[in-house]
Amino acid sequence: MREGFEIRDADAAGRIGELEIPRADVTVETPALLPVVNPNLQTIPPADLAETFGAEILITNSYIVHSNDELRDRALEEGLHDLLGFDGAIMTDSGSFQLAEYGEIDVTTEEILAFQHEIGSDVGTPVDVPTPPGADRDRAEADLERTQERLDIADGIDVGDMLVSAPIQGSTFADLREDAARHADATDLDVFPIGAVVPLMNDYRYGDMVDVVAAAKRGLGRDAPVHLFGAGHPMMFALAVAMGCDLFDSAAYALYARDGRYLTVRGTEHLDDLDYLPCSCPVCTEHDADSFRDLDEKDRETALARHNLHVTFAEMRRIKAAIRSGDLLELVEERARSHPAMLDGYRALLEYAEWLEEDDPASKGTFFYCSSESARRPEVRRHHDRLDRLDIPDELLLTEGPHVDRFETSWRLVPPFGPVPRDLSTTYPLNAEVPSRTDSAAIEVAAEGVNRLAEANPGTDLAVAHRGWPDHVLAEVPEDVELIDLDAMG
Amino acid sequence: MREGFEIRDADAAGRIGELEIPRADVTVETPALLPVVNPNLQTIPPADLAETFGAEILITNSYIVHSNDELRDRALEEGLHDLLGFDGAIMTDSGSFQLAEYGEIDVTTEEILAFQHEIGSDVGTPVDVPTPPGADRDRAEADLERTQERLDIADGIDVGDMLVSAPIQGSTFADLREDAARHADATDLDVFPIGAVVPLMNDYRYGDMVDVVAAAKRGLGRDAPVHLFGAGHPMMFALAVAMGCDLFDSAAYALYARDGRYLTVRGTEHLDDLDYLPCSCPVCTEHDADSFRDLDEKDRETALARHNLHVTFAEMRRIKAAIRSGDLLELVEERARSHPAMLDGYRALLEYAEWLEEDDPASKGTFFYCSSESARRPEVRRHHDRLDRLDIPDELLLTEGPHVDRFETSWRLVPPFGPVPRDLSTTYPLNAEVPSRTDSAAIEVAAEGVNRLAEANPGTDLAVAHRGWPDHVLAEVPEDVELIDLDAMG
Numbered sequence: 001m002r003e004g005f006e007i008r009d010a011d012a013a014g015r016i017g018e019l020e021i022p023r024a025d026v027t028v029e030t031p032a033l034l035p036v037v038n039p040n041l042q043t044i045p046p047a048d049l050a051e052t053f054g055a056e057i058l059i060t061n062s063y064i065v066h067s068n069d070e071l072r073d074r075a076l077e078e079g080l081h082d083l084l085g086f087d088g089a090i091m092t093d094s095g096s097f098q099l100a101e102y103g104e105i106d107v108t109t110e111e112i113l114a115f116q117h118e119i120g121s122d123v124g125t126p127v128d129v130p131t132p133p134g135a136d137r138d139r140a141e142a143d144l145e146r147t148q149e150r151l152d153i154a155d156g157i158d159v160g161d162m163l164v165s166a167p168i169q170g171s172t173f174a175d176l177r178e179d180a181a182r183h184a185d186a187t188d189l190d191v192f193p194i195g196a197v198v199p200l201m202n203d204y205r206y207g208d209m210v211d212v213v214a215a216a217k218r219g220l221g222r223d224a225p226v227h228l229f230g231a232g233h234p235m236m237f238a239l240a241v242a243m244g245c246d247l248f249d250s251a252a253y254a255l256y257a258r259d260g261r262y263l264t265v266r267g268t269e270h271l272d273d274l275d276y277l278p279c280s281c282p283v284c285t286e287h288d289a290d291s292f293r294d295l296d297e298k299d300r301e302t303a304l305a306r307h308n309l310h311v312t313f314a315e316m317r318r319i320k321a322a323i324r325s326g327d328l329l330e331l332v333e334e335r336a337r338s339h340p341a342m343l344d345g346y347r348a349l350l351e352y353a354e355w356l357e358e359d360d361p362a363s364k365g366t367f368f369y370c371s372s373e374s375a376r377r378p379e380v381r382r383h384h385d386r387l388d389r390l391d392i393p394d395e396l397l398l399t400e401g402p403h404v405d406r407f408e409t410s411w412r413l414v415p416p417f418g419p420v421p422r423d424l425s426t427t428y429p430l431n432a433e434v435p436s437r438t439d440s441a442a443i444e445v446a447a448e449g450v451n452r453l454a455e456a457n458p459g460t461d462l463a464v465a466h467r468g469w470p471d472h473v474l475a476e477v478p479e480d481v482e483l484i485d486l487d488a489m490g
Numbered sequence: 491m492r493e494g495f496e497i498r499d500a501d502a503a504g505r506i507g508e509l510e511i512p513r514a515d516v517t518v519e520t521p522a523l524l525p526v527v528n529p530n531l532q533t534i535p536p537a538d539l540a541e542t543f544g545a546e547i548l549i550t551n552s553y554i555v556h557s558n559d560e561l562r563d564r565a566l567e568e569g570l571h572d573l574l575g576f577d578g579a580i581m582t583d584s585g586s587f588q589l590a591e592y593g594e595i596d597v598t599t600e601e602i603l604a605f606q607h608e609i610g611s612d613v614g615t616p617v618d619v620p621t622p623p624g625a626d627r628d629r630a631e632a633d634l635e636r637t638q639e640r641l642d643i644a645d646g647i648d649v650g651d652m653l654v655s656a657p658i659q660g661s662t663f664a665d666l667r668e669d670a671a672r673h674a675d676a677t678d679l680d681v682f683p684i685g686a687v688v689p690l691m692n693d694y695r696y697g698d699m700v701d702v703v704a705a706a707k708r709g710l711g712r713d714a715p716v717h718l719f720g721a722g723h724p725m726m727f728a729l730a731v732a733m734g735c736d737l738f739d740s741a742a743y744a745l746y747a748r749d750g751r752y753l754t755v756r757g758t759e760h761l762d763d764l765d766y767l768p769c770s771c772p773v774c775t776e777h778d779a780d781s782f783r784d785l786d787e788k789d790r791e792t793a794l795a796r797h798n799l800h801v802t803f804a805e806m807r808r809i810k811a812a813i814r815s816g817d818l819l820e821l822v823e824e825r826a827r828s829h830p831a832m833l834d835g836y837r838a839l840l841e842y843a844e845w846l847e848e849d850d851p852a853s854k855g856t857f858f859y860c861s862s863e864s865a866r867r868p869e870v871r872r873h874h875d876r877l878d879r880l881d882i883p884d885e886l887l888l889t890e891g892p893h894v895d896r897f898e899t900s901w902r903l904v905p906p907f908g909p910v911p912r913d914l915s916t917t918y919p920l921n922a923e924v925p926s927r928t929d930s931a932a933i934e935v936a937a938e939g940v941n942r943l944a945e946a947n948p949g950t951d952l953a954v955a956h957r958g959w960p961d962h963v964l965a966e967v968p969e970d971v972e973l974i975d976l977d978a979m980g
Contacts, residue, residue, distance in 0.1 A: 052775070207926060266824065269811075276811040280771040280804035285542070314770035321759075321766040333827040334756065337820065337860040344925040370827040372862040372929060435834040436697060439862060440930060472962030 002223040004163075004190065011328040012378070013217065013244035013359050016320055019191075019225050022161040024089035024122040026056060030225065031241045033316050034059040034091060035309065036232070036251035037084055039071055043254040043305045046086035052306075053313045056088050059249045062116045062124075063095025066107060079120040091123035091249075092116045096167070096195070100130040109150040110157065117159045123191060126154040128167035130196035133208065140171040148183050155187040163190040165227065171196065172208055174215035181219025191225050191247065192216075198230035206236065206345030213243045214352050222359065234265050234315040235338055238331045239345050241319050244359075248316075253308035257301050263308040265315050266338040271304060281310035326364025329377060333370045343373075350376040357382050367429035372441035375416035379429035383417050384449050388456045390421055398450060399465035401486040407463060415442035418449020440470060447473045454478045492713040494653075494680065501818040502868070503707065503734035503849050506810055509681075509715050512651040514579035514612040516546060520715065521731045523806050524549040524581060525799065526722070526741035527574055529561055533744040533795045536576035542796075543803045546578050549739045552606045552614075553585025556597060569610040581613035581739075582606045586657070586685070590620040599640040600647065607649045613681060616644040618657035620686035623698065630661040638673050645677040653680040655717065661686065662698055664705035671709025681715050681737065682706075688720035696726065696835025703733045704842050712849065724755050724805040725828055728821045729835050731809050734849075740802055747795035755805050756828040761794060771800035816854025819867060823860045833863075840866040847872050857919035862931035865906035869919035873907050874939050878946045880911060888940060889955035891976040897953060905932035908939020930960060937963045944968045 009016040017030040035049050037060045049055040060080070065071045075083050080090050094112045095105045107115070109126040116124035127150055131143040147169045154164050166189035170176030177194075184192055194216045200209045213228065220226065225246045231237075232250030240248070252263065262269045264278060271293060277284035283292075283303050295303060322328040336346035349356070350373060357378035367379055374380075397407035398419045404410070412420040415438045420430045434442070447469070454462050455478070463482035466474075474483055499506040507520040525539050527550045539545040550570070555561045565573050570580055584602045585595045597605070599616040606614035617640055621633040637659045644654050656679035660666030667684075674682055684706045690699045703718065710716065715736045721727075722740030730738070742753065752759040754768060761783060767774035773782075773793050785793060812818040826836035839846070840863060847868035857869055864870075887897035888909045894900070902910040905928045910920050924932070937959070944952050945968070953972035956964075964973055 054778075266821075273815070274811060275814050276807040278804065278808035278811045280769065280800040282772040282775055284804070285772055285800060288544075310770040310775060314768065314774070317766040318768035321764060321768045324765050325763070330827065331756075334824050337824040337827060340859050340923040340925040343860050344927050347925065347927040369830050370833050372931065433830045435830040435837065437834050437837040441862065470962070472960070 002221065005223055005225045007223070009323055010359055010361060011323040011326050011364070012242040012332075012356050014241040014319070014323055014328050015244070015246070015359075016323050017225065017246055019246070021057065021089040021122045021163060023120075023163070024057075026089050028056045028089055029320075030246040031237070031316060031319060032057055032247055033232075033312055034247060034249040035253060036060070036249050037086075038251075038254070039065050039075075039084065040068070042084075043257065043302060044309065046084045049309070050086065050088055053309050055313075057091060057122075058084075058086060058088070059091040059093060060084065061095070061097075062092035062112060062119065062121060063098055063105060063107065065119065066095075066112065066115050075119040081120055083119075089122045090120075091165070091191075092119075092121040092125060094125040094127045096125070096128050096130055099127065100132070100196070109153050113154055113157055113159055113164065117162050121162060123163040123165060124159060125165045125167070125193070126150045128169060128195060130167075131169050131171040132196060132199050133172045133203075133205070135171050137173060137176075140169075140173050140176055143171075144169050144176055144180055148180070151184060151187055151189060155189055165189065165191040165193050167193045167195040167229065168216050168219075169195050170212075170215070172200075172212060174211060177212055177215035178219040181216040183219075185220045185224055191227055192220055193227035193229040193247075194245070195229050197228060201231060201233065201236065204339065204341035206239065206341050207348040209236075210239070210243060210345050210348035210352075213240065213245060214355065217244050218355075232312070233268070234263060234312045235267055235335060235342065236345070237315050238319050238322070238328065238335045239342065239349065241323070242328050242332050242349060242356075250309075250312055253312055254305050257305035257308055260300075260304065262304060263311050265311065265335065271300075279307065279311060281307055281314070283307040283310065326361065327368065330368050330370060333373065336371075336373070346373060353378045353381045363428040365428075367432035369416065369432055369434040369442065372439045375441040375445040380416050380445060383429065384452050387419060387449055387452045390453075390456075392421075392453070392457050392460055394459065395461040397463045397465060398453075399486070400467045401465060404463075404465055404484065413446065413450070413464065413466065416445040416449075418446040419453050440473070443469050443473055447476055450477055450481065454481055492711060495713055495715045497713070499813055500849055500851060501813040501816050501854070502732040502822075502846050504731040504809070504813055504818050505734070505736070505849075506813050507715065507736055509736070511547065511579040511612045511653060513610075513653070514547075516579050518546045518579055519810075520736040521727070521806060521809060522547055522737055523722075523802055524737060524739040525743060526550070526739050527576075528741075528744070529555050529565075529574065530558070532574075533747065533792060534799065536574045539799070540576065540578055543799050545803075547581060547612075548574075548576060548578065549581040549583060550574065551585070551587070552582035552602060552609065552611060553588055553595060553597065555609065556585075556602065556605050565609040571610055573609075579612040580610075581655070581681075582609075582611040582615060584615040584617045586615070586618050586620055589617065590622070590686070599643050603644055603647055603649055603654065607652050611652055613653040613655060614649060615655045615657070615683070616640045618659060618685060620657075621659050621661040622686060622689050623662050623693075623695070625661050627663060630659075630663050630666055633661075634659050634666055634670055638670065641674060641677055641679060645679055655679065655681040655683050657683045657685040657719065658706045658709075659685050660702075660705070662690075662702060664701060667702055667705035668709040671706040673709075675710045675714055681717055682710055683717040683719040683737075684735070685719050687718060691721060691723065691726065694829065694831035696729065696831050697838040699726075700729070700733060700835050700838035700842075703730065703735060704845065707734050708845070722802070723758070724753060724802045725757055725825060725832065726835070727805050728809050728812070728818065728825045729832065729839065731813075732818050732822050732839060732846075740799075743798035743802055744795050747791050747798055750790075750794065752794060753798040753801050755801065755825065761790075769797065769801060771797055771804070773797040773800065816851065817858065820858050820860060823863065826861075826863070836863060843868045843871045853918040855918075857922035859906065859922055859924040859932065862929045865931040865935040870906050870935060873919065874942050877909060877939055877942045880943075880946075882911075882943070882947050882950055884949065885951040887953045887955060888943075889976070890957045891955060894953075894955055894974065903936065903940070903954065903956065906935040906939075908936040909943050930963070933959050934963055937967055940967055940971065944971055
């Protein structure tokens with residue numbers, strides 16, 4: 001077990017954890033949102049980030065501090081915490097973003113880590129080399145090699161009790177991401193940012209984002225704290241947490257505010273386009289759309305940044321509450337409806353149901369069937385695996401409706417689970433709540449369950465009493481299973 | 491056109507309207523939430539309901555005022571507005587709830603309407619007879635007859651410029667609800683509460699609720715303001731507004747607070763069970779879960795009621811913003827994932843796609859395909875109807891992928907719409923955003939579109955180039971349509 005990160009609760013691949021930051025002498029609860037603080041321009045004072053919004057950790061860019069004489073001198077003299085006026089933990093980025101944007105920077109990993117340590121950073125970052133999506137494989141491999149060299153350098157430097165992050169690159173090549181993660185995991189570095197996903201998110205490529213995160217997670221130990229670097233839009237936090245991401249940073253709250261953009265968990269609005277404020281936060285309670293717009297430019301920007309932060313931190317709390325009550329996937333279900341690209345992300349997530357199942361708790365509250373996607377949730381898959389191992393009688397009716405007298409034993413037949421053994425019907429997930437109007441995805445998956453049971457028990461006389469299942473589904477049921485259409489019986 | 495209610499904007503069957511309340515000399519914007527104020531016990535002072543939460547109208551029970559000597563005397567002397575300390579519009583209920591609960595009350599419609607008028611109510615209510623779900627048809631008919639007698643009495647009484655509501659009963663018998671609505675619509679009464687739906691909502695029978703509302707709406711003119719009586723949970727507002735409900739009342743904010751229950755748009759939590767406050771409202775920003783719970787009992791109840799109201803009013807604003815931007819059904823999509831019973835309600839709503847289509851604007855922003863349910867949205871249906879009327883060439887390829895050279899003309903083939911004529915592909919809803927991972931519901935509906943086009947154009951040589959559509963869907967495509975599997979072509 002990696003020291004310094006403890007997992008307290010889990011749901012799907014998401015978790016509530018405690019990350020010790022020894023140099024700041026604090027423990028940060030994850031999933032955590034790190035507001036990005038620009039040392040040149042503080043839209044919201046860092047002390048206020050802690051007090052009003054509950055930020056336990058923030059992130060700032062050591063390269064900007066390093067490049068500016070006045071800031072550098074002050075940081076070296078006062079230390080970063082006094083410079084920013086923040087008591088909690090401070091993570092520092094290294095200039096990799098500037099490297100990606102401008103092609104070069106004038107510090108090395110050794111220099112910037114030493115500088116980060118000197119100014120009192122609690123979590124430092126080496127200079128990794130981000131590879132954008134769309135780069136060819138040669139470039140991705142070459143960039144990754146340089147990144148890994150720098151991680152090895154960072155791993156060898158003594159930085160006292162400052163934690164150091166180990167960014168994972170590899171563009172959209174799943175095998176490279178997985179190898180990179182395995183390499184990072186083998187170092188003594190502490191925190192694992194998944195890098196260069198911002199272009200994917202800017203292009204709404206949430207399906208690809210899920211593939212990238214899944215690849216990195218495969219290469220990392222379960223006990224590795226994962227930072228989805230640059231991901232600050234609350235719309236996608238639930239999805240990313242369900243994939244096992246623990247840390248997020250948001251520059252969006254401030255950058256979007258500068259452009260008049262208003263964050264919601266459903267997407268982004270422009271304040272100028274809003275006739276109503278679709279939010280309950282203190283800013284949106286105090287104002288209506290007109291009075292918000294009529295604020296002085298500077299006040300409007302600050303108010304908008306505060307709204308953006310309220311929404312962002314509330315979504316984090318909502319996600320933690322969902323993990324605690326075991327309905328994180330239900331929250332992901334909802335967020336998946338905010339945009340077709342988010343639905344794509346959720347569908348991509350469910351393609352990893354086998355992997356999700358490994359960490360997913362076997363028992364939670366109640367499974368809610370809330371869409372055709374629910375049919376592919378890991379709990380359904382786990383139930384089907386269990387069907388292979390059950391003792392069943394020689395003759396068995398599976399029924400969506402009443403018992404039929406000529407059978408001695410009957411089990412309920414519940415889409416999407418399929419056969420529900422009597423003694424399991426009150427346990428998770430078979431105590432599921434399902435809509436009375438079912439859908440073909442649920443029926444198809446229920447039929448897969450029937451087939452699993454039939455295949456595992458060739459000696460049993462099975463019958464299926466269904467409510468008008470479609471022909472193409474019935475055609476897949478083994479021939480020796482008797483079919484009874486309850487709807488046709490009236 | 492009914493005077494006093496003007497529809498300003500519409501989406502699905504939902505609308506933003508302006509309801510004139512002449513006696514209060516105010517115009518209330520709908521959809522509106524009327525907080526229920528108990529004249530004996532004000533959890534939140536009514537003046538605060540207006541100032542902090544923006545309530546333009548509230549509702550109180552004239553029967554409680556009438557039954558209590560002290561309240562009655564004060565109301566007659568000071569008037570209801572001074573008694574409650576509220577400047578906006580006040581609607582009064584009549585005691586029907588008490589009638590339903592206790593079997594009898596000691597006032598008649600004539601008496602209670604005269605009393606409501608005397609104490610200064612802005613919207614009065616006759617004594618209707620609520621019939622619960624599960625009542626047999628004889629009782630529902632008998633109750634409805636009595637209700638209708640009372641509406642006729644109310645219609646004949648001179649109450650000056652007080653508006654009077656005309657409750658619609660009929661239990662779960664759709665034909666009775668429709669008849670009742672037609673009868674109510676034929677009176678000169680002003681506001682149309684759909685009654686006795688609370689038991690349906692308490693039992694999470696949202697599918698049945700949708701059927702009841704749809705039946706009532708069929709009997710009412712489009713210009714009738716509809717009040718979903720007793721519906722105060724923010725989880726179902728979007729669904730109910732999309733059905734064409736305009737007014738809601740909430741006692742829940744206060745009653746739930748008394749029991750420690752915490753409302754969210756996803757359902758109801760118990761404050762005692764929350765480790766995190768999943769909300770951005772001023773109460774939940776000021777407190778964390780522990781400090782909230784640690785408040786004195788009275789302060790906790792007030793704070794909880796305030797949270798409940800913040801959530802409730804914010805959802806109303808969110809719904810109005812969605813109507814304005816034409817994405818109300820996208821919001822319903824999201825809310826449908828909060829509980830399987832809500833999904834049932836949404837699926838029930840889509841069974842009325844033909845009726846929804848009548849009021850739905852032909853052009854909005856962008857259609858978001860966010861679930862298999864989206865395939866049954868009214869916009870898709872309207873497109874299929876249009877396919878019957880298009881001029882098409884003698885030879886036409888419909889393709890999910892590239893053009894195939896041997897065809898002269900090709901149109902895009904987009905699930906769930908099906909054939910997308912070239913000159914319409916940038917117009918609503920064919921400029922839809924769809925996920926890259928499609929689903930079988932979308933493909934099935936797309937195939938229905940192909941079939942509509944084929945049937946309307948028997949002389950055309952049609953070909954379909956699809957990406958691995960399942961056999962059972964292809965089997966439904968007319969035999970003379972050529973099928974090309976793009977996936978199999980590699």
